[in-house]
Amino acid sequence: MSAAGNQQLIERFRHQPAPLLPVLHAFHDRDGFLSEDALRAVSEGLKIPLADLFGTVTFYHHFSREPGGLNKPRVCTGNVCSLRGGNELLAALKSQGATAMPCSGRCDEPVPVLRGHETLVGTTPENLRASASPLPAPNPGGCEECIFTHIREPGRATLEGYKRTGGYEALTKAVREMSPAQLLAVVTESKLAGRGGAGFPTGVKWKAVADAAGNPKSVVCNADEGEPGCFKDRAIMDHDPHAMLEGMALAGFATGAARGFIYLRYEYPETFRILERAIAEAEAAGLLGANILGSAFSFKIHLRRGAGAYICGEEGSLLNSLEGKHPFPRNKPPYPVTHGFENLPTAVNNVETLASVPPIVRNGAAWYRGLGRNGHAGTKLISLSGDIQRPGNYEVPIGLPLQTLLHEWAGGPLSGRTIQAVTMAGLSGGFLAGDSLDCTLDEPSIRSKGSFLGAGGIIVFDDSRNMVAAAHDAMEFFAHESCGKCFPCRIGTQRLTERLNGEAGPRDLAAWTEEVRDIGAAMRATSACGLGMAAPFVTDSLLKFFPKQVENHVSAK
Amino acid sequence: MTEHSMNATAMERKLTMTLDGQPVGFSEGETIYQVAQRAQKNVPTLCYDERLEAFGACRLCVVEVEGVKAPVASCTTKVTPGMIVRSGSPTIEKYRKTLLELVVSENREVDVNPLRGFASQELTTLVDRYGARTGRFKGKKSGTSNKSDDNPFILRDYDLCISCYRCVRVCAEQEGDYAISMMNRGFSTQITTEFNGRLKDSDCTFCGQCVQTCPTGALADKKALRAADLPGEVTKTRTICPYCGVGCSVDLLTKGDRLVGVQPAMDGPANGGALCIKGQFAFDFVQHEDRLKKPLLRQADGSFKETDWDTALDIAAAGFRRALEQHGRRSIYGIASGRAPHEAAYSMQKFIRAGFGTHYIDNCSRA
Numbered sequence: 001m002s003a004a005g006n007q008q009l010i011e012r013f014r015h016q017p018a019p020l021l022p023v024l025h026a027f028h029d030r031d032g033f034l035s036e037d038a039l040r041a042v043s044e045g046l047k048i049p050l051a052d053l054f055g056t057v058t059f060y061h062h063f064s065r066e067p068g069g070l071n072k073p074r075v076c077t078g079n080v081c082s083l084r085g086g087n088e089l090l091a092a093l094k095s096q097g098a099t100a101m102p103c104s105g106r107c108d109e110p111v112p113v114l115r116g117h118e119t120l121v122g123t124t125p126e127n128l129r130a131s132a133s134p135l136p137a138p139n140p141g142g143c144e145e146c147i148f149t150h151i152r153e154p155g156r157a158t159l160e161g162y163k164r165t166g167g168y169e170a171l172t173k174a175v176r177e178m179s180p181a182q183l184l185a186v187v188t189e190s191k192l193a194g195r196g197g198a199g200f201p202t203g204v205k206w207k208a209v210a211d212a213a214g215n216p217k218s219v220v221c222n223a224d225e226g227e228p229g230c231f232k233d234r235a236i237m238d239h240d241p242h243a244m245l246e247g248m249a250l251a252g253f254a255t256g257a258a259r260g261f262i263y264l265r266y267e268y269p270e271t272f273r274i275l276e277r278a279i280a281e282a283e284a285a286g287l288l289g290a291n292i293l294g295s296a297f298s299f300k301i302h303l304r305r306g307a308g309a310y311i312c313g314e315e316g317s318l319l320n321s322l323e324g325k326h327p328f329p330r331n332k333p334p335y336p337v338t339h340g341f342e343n344l345p346t347a348v349n350n351v352e353t354l355a356s357v358p359p360i361v362r363n364g365a366a367w368y369r370g371l372g373r374n375g376h377a378g379t380k381l382i383s384l385s386g387d388i389q390r391p392g393n394y395e396v397p398i399g400l401p402l403q404t405l406l407h408e409w410a411g412g413p414l415s416g417r418t419i420q421a422v423t424m425a426g427l428s429g430g431f432l433a434g435d436s437l438d439c440t441l442d443e444p445s446i447r448s449k450g451s452f453l454g455a456g457g458i459i460v461f462d463d464s465r466n467m468v469a470a471a472h473d474a475m476e477f478f479a480h481e482s483c484g485k486c487f488p489c490r491i492g493t494q495r496l497t498e499r500l501n502g503e504a505g506p507r508d509l510a511a512w513t514e515e516v517r518d519i520g521a522a523m524r525a526t527s528a529c530g531l532g533m534a535a536p537f538v539t540d541s542l543l544k545f546f547p548k549q550v551e552n553h554v555s556a557k
Numbered sequence: 558m559t560e561h562s563m564n565a566t567a568m569e570r571k572l573t574m575t576l577d578g579q580p581v582g583f584s585e586g587e588t589i590y591q592v593a594q595r596a597q598k599n600v601p602t603l604c605y606d607e608r609l610e611a612f613g614a615c616r617l618c619v620v621e622v623e624g625v626k627a628p629v630a631s632c633t634t635k636v637t638p639g640m641i642v643r644s645g646s647p648t649i650e651k652y653r654k655t656l657l658e659l660v661v662s663e664n665r666e667v668d669v670n671p672l673r674g675f676a677s678q679e680l681t682t683l684v685d686r687y688g689a690r691t692g693r694f695k696g697k698k699s700g701t702s703n704k705s706d707d708n709p710f711i712l713r714d715y716d717l718c719i720s721c722y723r724c725v726r727v728c729a730e731q732e733g734d735y736a737i738s739m740m741n742r743g744f745s746t747q748i749t750t751e752f753n754g755r756l757k758d759s760d761c762t763f764c765g766q767c768v769q770t771c772p773t774g775a776l777a778d779k780k781a782l783r784a785a786d787l788p789g790e791v792t793k794t795r796t797i798c799p800y801c802g803v804g805c806s807v808d809l810l811t812k813g814d815r816l817v818g819v820q821p822a823m824d825g826p827a828n829g830g831a832l833c834i835k836g837q838f839a840f841d842f843v844q845h846e847d848r849l850k851k852p853l854l855r856q857a858d859g860s861f862k863e864t865d866w867d868t869a870l871d872i873a874a875a876g877f878r879r880a881l882e883q884h885g886r887r888s889i890y891g892i893a894s895g896r897a898p899h900e901a902a903y904s905m906q907k908f909i910r911a912g913f914g915t916h917y918i919d920n921c922s923r924a
């Protein structure tokens with residue numbers, strides 16, 4: 001019985017592209033863990049060397065290899081949830097075998113607990129309840145939006161709801177009236193840039209894929225959203241999934257790709273089901289799949305689920321993960337636009353980037369550009385969390401003053417408190433504090449303060465917080481998520497964590513500072529990917545803005 | 558000169574870059590590291606093995622490229638025409654030293670016995686070159702030795718592992734065995750077999766290539782290490798493995814008149830640093846106490862009796878002659894032993910070919 005079962009699970013995906021993750025999930029779901037027997041069957045069935053497969057499975061923290069592991073609670077002790085009782089909740093659930101997990105993207109509603117394929121939120125074992133993820137509040141600045149315009153409408157997540165206000169009109173227009181080159185021109189002129197962190201111009205990326213030799217091409221929607229303090233992609237996918245699917249199909253049309261993949265983080269199980277349903281609905285309506293709307297254009301979307309690894313949001317690592325390889329980042333160049341999924345041309349784009357495209361096609365490039373301020377084009381979703389009155393997702397015009405967002409839109413600090421610092425780019429941009437908070441939400445301004453906007457996660461720390469502890473939690477995350485491929489990051493994140501929690505390191509302030517700076521400099525300059533390059537923003541900004549707290553920390557040891 | 562070859566020369570002439578202020582030529586597809594090596598720049602590496610696909614783990618090989626913001630790993634970066642590269646500015650050298658100090662801080666031991674393996678001195682050599690024994694960056698150590706693996710050949714001393722993945726890559730790319738891989742991630746990374754078991758329960762063929770490419774001695778030659786306490790220096794003698802027809806080049810390691818180990822020749826034309834379990838580990842017979850040192854003569858009752866060489870050779874010669882006379886030259890067939898020296902194998906075929914005029918000669922390991 002078991003053997004036949006194994007065969008069936010493998011057969012279901014064996015002939016699909018990117019079969020390893022769904023096959024592993026199928027076994028994980030069936031057995032509640034990944035047994036030796038399961039791995040032997042998968043190794044045999046997918047022709048992956050067993051040692052390789054075993055090593056790869058151990059890379060993903062949510063694959064359990066103990067019986068019953070799948071259903072043991074995982075409690076978020078991420079940077080926001082640890083301010084909101086995550087550690088206490090973890091302790092209270094220990095008797096149920098609970099383990100800690102890093103930020104699971106519910107910072108607007110702490111504390112999330114993952115049990116099997118269900119997200120619960122609460123602060124005590126008694127008040128844990130299942131709850132749909134929060135909708136963004138109406139735009140507090142009354143600004144015109146691109147992505148959230150219709151998201152608050154009831155039924156928006158269904159095809160019918162989506163179509164009520166222009167959904168799939170852009171795709172219809174593209175396949176009926178436009179050439180791929182015309183679509184590329186609109187996207188390029190809109191100045192839309194990647195919203196996943198790196199800010200690469202989307203039109204340029206798509207053109208590179210369109211021009212690259214090799215077929216079939218792919219569009220990969222990066223829905224890994226692993227950056228702590230980021231939960232904007234979840235909002236789009238939960239409440240407006242068709243916007244992202246339409247964006248993917250448009251990307252496919254523009255680049256000449258006939259297949260798409262969604263790489264969704266493990267921690268969004270409800271989102272997985274929402275997307276599954278949305279894809280099925282769109283396929284049934286002829287909006288995805290073969291010969292879309294009767295045209296010659298076909299585009300098939302495959303939904304893939306990660307298994308707990310922040311690094312799999314890095315595009316090279318993501319592609320390796322999809323391909324069933326050990327998810328180390330890839331050496332660049334070559335870039336995914338020419339050597340992506342299965343070494344063929346691939347556009348990897350963030351959820352927010354893709355969801356911006358349908359309104360751009362409908363309303364025009366000039367309209368989109370005009371949404372920004374001070375000459376910046378478009379809007380950016382900001383996930384705001386931590387010590388702030390109204391945490392949540394906000395769609396801001398690019399160029400909006402940070403202080404406006406914090407104080408006017410989000411109600412400012414909790415009563416009796418002042419804002420001590422905020423993080424940028426989730427955690428990857430380190431901290432801004434003091435005068436540096438007087439910046440605008442656009443890359444040039446935030447870079448001039450020594451940080452970057454990135455994916456747009458902002459965590460607020462008020463004056464009651466110990467910033468060395470905050471920096472430690474951030475660095476511990478990077479150490480936990482370092483893939484281990486390159487020396488500077490693998491060892492550096494560990495050493496910086498030890499210095500921030502006092503486990504190791506000099507007791508003399510000058511020596512401590514020199515060690516921390518030297519490690520940071522080597523990491524920034526020599527790391528093989530963005531994780532290791534960005535992690536030292538945390539320590540550098542700590543030293544810059546909070547020298548007194550650092551001094552107290554080092555001398556207290 | 559044909560038009561085609563003229564074009565090719567013109568093209569080659571155009572392929573130049575600037576390395577530390579000097580123009581140098583390069584060929585299509587070469588990496589910065591390869592060009593820098595040819596120009597004797599002595600760029601440091603720990604994860605590099607020229608036989609393997611460049612991986613970019615250690616980051617010691619970083620160099621500065623004009624117009625590129627962050628330094629690039631020279632091992633994985635291809636040269637483009639006109640590229641301007643600085644291979645070792647003071648800033649870069651400082652990063653390299655920091656990286657080595659970090660590696661020293663995670664490792665339990667930097668100085669290891671050279672008998673551990675061919676590349677085992679790479680780390681200690683670089684650490685000395687950069688004066689990286691500063692004791693900075695103290696903290697947890699990485700890697701855990703596998704003490705339960707009782708195989709007789711390979712010591713899995715991961716206490717000394719620095720996660721360069723050369724072993725995993727050589728096993729996959731050179732040996733094609735995929736017997737080992739990496740488990741966990743980040744600082745908890747650990748080299749493993751399937752289910753973290755023993756090598757002999759895995760697909761390992763005990764070819765020893767992982768041992769010989771390991772830059773720290775974390776993977777070590779257990780057989781060679783038996784001689785760790787013997788007095789004297791290790792001498793290497795280049796020869797060819799006698800076991801089969803491939804002709805792998807090897808270096809025999811001796812201490813005094815004792816054969817203590819074998820290492821593959823990385824520049825061996827037939828093997829490029831590869832060996833099989835026999836060539837790598839099966840040399841104990843040479844000094845085995847059971848080895849025959851005197852000729853034995855079979856007695857009528859089947860037992861053996863020691864004799865001297867003259868007697869033995871006379872009896873053997875008489876036997877060959879009798880066979881030749883009674884049954885003809887095609888009745889004699891020689892099989893040489895793979896455990897005999899090459900000189901013996903040569904003499905043996907000469908004896909058959911010149912002595913009997915046939916090609917009835919073979920070798921036991923012509924497998």
Ligand SMILES: Cc1cc2nc3c(=O)[nH]c(=O)nc-3n(C[C@H](O)[C@H](O)[C@H](O)COP(=O)(O)O)c2cc1C
Binds near residue numbers: 199223315529
């Ligand atoms: C460590 C690391 C993690 C990343 N995680 C994500 C992620 O979760 N989602 C995402 O869209 N991009 C992530 N990125 C950026 C991607 O590599 C890539 O730049 C992006 O998906 C491209 O899409 P875009 O151009 O639409 O932004 C990450 C990058 C790094 C270095």
Ligand code: SF4
Binds near residue numbers: 485
């Ligand atoms: S920087 Fe960190 S995460 Fe990126 S490749 Fe290196 S070890 Fe992996």
Ligand code: SF4
Binds near residue numbers: 732737767
């Ligand atoms: S001895 Fe050979 S087969 Fe065995 S693990 Fe090492 S490289 Fe692989």
Ligand code: SF4
Binds near residue numbers: 724775
């Ligand atoms: S065992 Fe040796 S070769 Fe393998 S990763 Fe460790 S240091 Fe590198």
Ligand code: FES
Binds near residue numbers: 601604616618632
């Ligand atoms: S040799 Fe280039 S990174 Fe190690």
